[in-house]
Amino acid sequence: MITLSVCMIVKNEEQLIARCLNCLNDIADEIVIVDTGSVDNTKEIAGEYTSKIYNFDWIDDFSAARNFSFSKATMDYIYAADADELIDEKNREKFKRLKSTLDTDVEIVEMKYGNQLEKGSTYNFDVEYRPKLFKRVRTFKWIDPIHEIVDCRLNSMKSDILITHKPLTSHASRDLSLLEKLTTKQTVLNSRLHMMYARELLIAGREEDFYHAFTYFNRSLTAMNKDDIRLSHCVLARYYNLKSESFNFFKIATKNIQGNASAEICCELGSYYMKEKDYNEAVYWYYTAATAASADLSINYVQFIPNLQLYRCFFELGDLAEAAKYNDMAGIYKPDSPEVAANREVLSASMNLDK
Incomplete structure (x- = not known):
């Protein structure tokens, strides 16, 4: 069975973070929270689930914050979560099965991302696939017997696990x-x-x-x-x-x-x-x-x-x-x-x- 780090970047999510972490708490082997400047009780609530809480000075760059959160993960795979997501019981069970059966050659797992249109998001369809699970350490292999090159192709798979996007307001x-x-x-x-x-x-x-x-x-x-x-x-x-x-x-x-x-x-x-x-x-x-x-x-x-x-x-x-x-x-x-x-x-x- 693979081990799993849940990585989240958050700011002022006291109304949502417990709902999200309750869905993931018994799936994750570690939870990494990166806070970008909360002034509410976000970090206190997160502290009930994990001790791995880090501060990150916000620089108007979600990728920088997400990369920092990934750098703190130590498990086999990283699940990129957002506080406004939830997973119902049916899909939580699917996630647990995936965790116990995932072939470690898989480097990215795409999952269904649903309820995208409720708050007027920038997506055209209510359910679309998104990369959500990432192998933390990738092994590069040389291929071809002559004119050898490094194989940079990603081994990805699609899962029917549905993650529900449920924000309180539009972003x-x-x-x-x-x-x-x-x-x-x-x-x-x-x-x-x-x-x-x-x-x-x-x-x-x-x-x-x-x-x-x-x-x-x-x-x-x-x-x-x-x-x-x-x-x-x-x-x-x-x-x-x-x-x-x-x-x-x-x-x-x-x-x-x-x-x-x-x-x-x-x-x-x-x-x-x-x-x-x-x-x-x-x-x-x-x-x-x-x-x-x-x-x-x-x-x-x-x-x-x-x-x-x-x-x-x-x-x-x-x-x-x-x-x-x-x-x-x-x-x-x-x-x-x-x-x-x-x-x-x-x-x-x-x-x-x-x-």
Whole structure:
């Protein structure tokens, strides 16, 4: 049986840390807690589970803190946990079985990560695989009888263990603040962080977040590849639409929709025409987003958002049957949406008045 270090980085998690550690306490052989500046009772609560609690001066870098936590682990494998995760009893039993049967040649285990969309995260699917379990010490081997090289391939496996992400609030404001700070230090971000910044803005950004992001995304138009620039278009179109700068808005939008149109831009065009009360033109663009465009940042822009907005357009046009159809379509993608439920009530009342 392998031995297991649970490594966590935390800050002000007194409301969640015990829930998380209760799930892992009888699975872990050691628990390593790295605190990045808590001013609540996080460390005191963690002390009930482990003596391995370390302080780490926060430098706006989650990777640095995570690497420090890994450096304190001593067991065969490291499980990277977050305080806002939980594992139910069924999946705890699966984890125990995995621990007792894992082939030590495996270097990374991916586990299912669920409930990702509840608080408006930057992911497109509610359940996705994530690397969660890592072999602490990796052995490198020379291969091939001639022109020998070191085998750097990772031996990974997928497990059906489900980790449930259950935060109390969205992390969007925290993440956007860190990304904004990064853009003051670097001319442009790498492609992955550029995408994450744009996605975070389109999913959870407030109006002021777009204002703060404008300088960076405008600068990126001349410093990145064409795929990254498409993502910048999505952010800048929203910015110009918010500022009612029509000339710049259409200059950005028309560059993007040549060829493979971005669903985010199509929805932005729909929003523009809705503000102008040109609902027929708005219908065209929302319908294009839902049926003939591709999402560059969030799948919501080809699913829930255009269908919800088509409901609103047809409602304004007085076509209640079409409005109901698209509201039901939006409900397929988000069955628990309070907006969809409220729309059904409004439609029911409106239809009764028409009788």
